[in-house]
Amino acid sequence: MSGLWSVSLGFSEPRLAMAAARQFERLPYYHLFNSRSTQPAIELATRLLEIAPSKLGKVLFANSGSEANDAAVKLVWSYNNAKGRPRKKKIISRMRAYHGVTIATASLTGLPANHANFDLPIDRVLHTDCPSHYHGALDGETEEAFTRRIVDNLEQMILREGPDTIAAFIAEPINGAGGVIVPPANYFAQIQALLAKYDILFIVDEIICGFGRTGNMFGSQTFDLRPDIMTVAKALSSSYLPISATLVSSEIYEAVVEQTSGKGVFAHGVTYSGHPVCAAVALETLNIYQERGIVEEVRKVAPQFQERLHALESHPLVGQARGRGLIGALEIARDKARKEPFQCARRHRKGCSDGGGRARRPSSRYP
Numbered sequence: 001m002s003g004l005w006s007v008s009l010g011f012s013e014p015r016l017a018m019a020a021a022r023q024f025e026r027l028p029y030y031h032l033f034n035s036r037s038t039q040p041a042i043e044l045a046t047r048l049l050e051i052a053p054s055k056l057g058k059v060l061f062a063n064s065g066s067e068a069n070d071a072a073v074k075l076v077w078s079y080n081n082a083k084g085r086p087r088k089k090k091i092i093s094r095m096r097a098y099h100g101v102t103i104a105t106a107s108l109t110g111l112p113a114n115h116a117n118f119d120l121p122i123d124r125v126l127h128t129d130c131p132s133h134y135h136g137a138l139d140g141e142t143e144e145a146f147t148r149r150i151v152d153n154l155e156q157m158i159l160r161e162g163p164d165t166i167a168a169f170i171a172e173p174i175n176g177a178g179g180v181i182v183p184p185a186n187y188f189a190q191i192q193a194l195l196a197k198y199d200i201l202f203i204v205d206e207i208i209c210g211f212g213r214t215g216n217m218f219g220s221q222t223f224d225l226r227p228d229i230m231t232v233a234k235a236l237s238s239s240y241l242p243i244s245a246t247l248v249s250s251e252i253y254e255a256v257v258e259q260t261s262g263k264g265v266f267a268h269g270v271t272y273s274g275h276p277v278c279a280a281v282a283l284e285t286l287n288i289y290q291e292r293g294i295v296e297e298v299r300k301v302a303p304q305f306q307e308r309l310h311a312l313e314s315h316p317l318v319g320q321a322r323g324r325g326l327i328g329a330l331e332i333a334r335d336k337a338r339k340e341p342f343q344c345a346r347r348h349r350k351g352c353s354d355g356g357g358r359a360r361r362p363s364s365r366y367p
């Protein structure tokens, strides 16, 4: 892993530095509490809604992907309180998901290292199967049969818990930190049918997939997803400054507003939410994506990237090559035929020299 999937415009884009400098001179800070706002925050919210999937109608800013997903969880809970469904609060995530490190979002994350020693996950979070045919299929199971089985497992989980207790399902279009898991064809279509059947909201975490990486502006377009809530960060500002956003459907927004208006405030927000300098840099980032046709560029170069990546599958140590657009991974295998991995991960913490290579630094955050 060479980076955190974030510096989409490279490390020396002068226009982003200039956008920050201009905004520092104009207005270095103001908050967004009590119905106040700033020009860059208003413009950025407007621009995001122009390019986002159609259901989404409002934007809540924060500083990191974790906070954006955390806000999504709070909005889901608040929405169900507003709808008079106080029991409908559980959120289903997936094994190998990565959604952040706050108490709620580390719980949503489906990686053991993020739970161990932190007393996580919290009890309102459940994990269902990861859609990885490579890792999860039974012997001889086709991709279609595998997909049917894991979708059926999800339905059994919903029925076991009680559909009136399940509030939302959260997914990255392609799991990033969990190992670049590209879902099988029809996986999300079947998942979305289940969510509709049991009145469960869909939170799509676009924090890696957003802004062109999969060959469309959002992974939601690549996989035909219809999110009720969508979160973005990282490439939103090419990571030059910290900013994230939770985009929410008008239906959720209106229900929450109606419920909170009687009480005077929607008591959620952080000091640097929609910070004008971060918002100005994000706006300039979106301008550059548009002017330089970044999404088209991804579409142009992705076939060659994927072709060369997949050519490595013939290597004796590569179990699988997978990816979409400009996201890709190689699964390294000790025994290809048996999909047997190297036992590196277990020794990682002490420094791994499996395979005779150099000792590697331990990775604390991503296994």
Ligand SMILES: Cc1ncc(COP(=O)(O)O)c(C=O)c1O
Pocket: 004, 063, 064, 065, 066, 067, 069, 098, 099, 100, 101, 172, 176, 177, 205, 206, 207, 208, 233
């Ligand atoms: C898909 C996804 N969601 C959420 C996050 C959390 O974002 P942050 O590290 O900005 O809190 C990440 C970070 O890598 C991520 O990849």
